Amino acid sequence: MLVDSHAHIDVSRFDSDREAVIAAAVAGGVTRIVDPGCDLASSRAALALAKAHPGVVFAGVGTHPHDATTHTAEVEEQYRAMAREPEVVAIGEFGLDYFRMLSPREVQREVFCAHLRLARECDLPCIIHTRDSHDDVIELLRAHGQGLRGVFHCFSGTVAQAEECLEFGGFLLSFAGPLTRQGNELPEVARMAPLSRILVETDSPYLVPKPLRERRNEPLFVKTTAEKLAEIRGMTLEEIAQVTTANAVRLFNLAQYSENES
Numbered sequence: 001m002l003v004d005s006h007a008h009i010d011v012s013r014f015d016s017d018r019e020a021v022i023a024a025a026v027a028g029g030v031t032r033i034v035d036p037g038c039d040l041a042s043s044r045a046a047l048a049l050a051k052a053h054p055g056v057v058f059a060g061v062g063t064h065p066h067d068a069t070t071h072t073a074e075v076e077e078q079y080r081a082m083a084r085e086p087e088v089v090a091i092g093e094f095g096l097d098y099f100r101m102l103s104p105r106e107v108q109r110e111v112f113c114a115h116l117r118l119a120r121e122c123d124l125p126c127i128i129h130t131r132d133s134h135d136d137v138i139e140l141l142r143a144h145g146q147g148l149r150g151v152f153h154c155f156s157g158t159v160a161q162a163e164e165c166l167e168f169g170g171f172l173l174s175f176a177g178p179l180t181r182q183g184n185e186l187p188e189v190a191r192m193a194p195l196s197r198i199l200v201e202t203d204s205p206y207l208v209p210k211p212l213r214e215r216r217n218e219p220l221f222v223k224t225t226a227e228k229l230a231e232i233r234g235m236t237l238e239e240i241a242q243v244t245t246a247n248a249v250r251l252f253n254l255a256q257y258s259e260n261e262s
């Protein structure tokens with residue numbers, strides 16, 4: 001049993017077969033999926049999906065750095081209200097993206113800090129997106145994120161950067177499709193990270209794992225990344241599944257839902 005800790009199954013690329021994609025994941029052993037919002041509309045869509053699939057789909061609410069200019073006080077108020085719903089298990093995804101820089105850097109930084117405050121107020125974990133912005137993310141977390149918990153989603157940095165991320169005791173590193181690709185330090189990162197600090201995800205519909213070739217990614221394929229992680233750690237897929245699932249259940253407090261089901 002695996003958890004896909006990050007999949008945008010609310011996006012339109014799943015409109016034609018969303019239910020089948022969720023069913024295929026569950027049937028294949030990917031029994032829980034966290035769908036993070038990227039703006040108000042997708043946060044609402046993620047929550048609606050979570051309500052329609054109790055105990056299987058969970059939602060995050062937040063504004064992606066690409067959309068940081070849409071993050072108003074009213075939007076934040078909506079997130080605050082949504083965060084009271086039991087299906088909302090995280091604030092995010094939010095972060096800093098200086099690669100595409102679709103919102104000005106200063107706006108991204110302000111909105112980043114607004115999400116940290118919201119996570120603290122709601123006592124929820126953070127789902128953090130970082131691209132070409134590692135130093136700023138670390139700086140802002142050191143200044144405003146002490147005591148918070150969360151995940152560096154789709155971690156794609158170096159060993160040195162991973163070490164800095166892991167200094168935040170409540171934070172985990174999540175591995176996605178790039179772990180299966182060449183030309184990065186991710187195998188080293190995956191080898192050094194404590195077992196209690198790792199998650200797996202797909203970031204569907206993006207970042208399909210290499211062995212699957214170019215196609216739409218979906219939660220079921222988290223298995224490919226988990227297999228790669230198992231190979232790197234010299235563990236079985238079952239062991240990696242057990243460890244990463246326990247980590248996801250702990251971080252997002254998913255256990256309450258399995259108790260409700262029984």
Ligand SMILES: [Zn+2]
Pocket residue numbers: 006008036093203
């Ligand atoms: Zn994402």
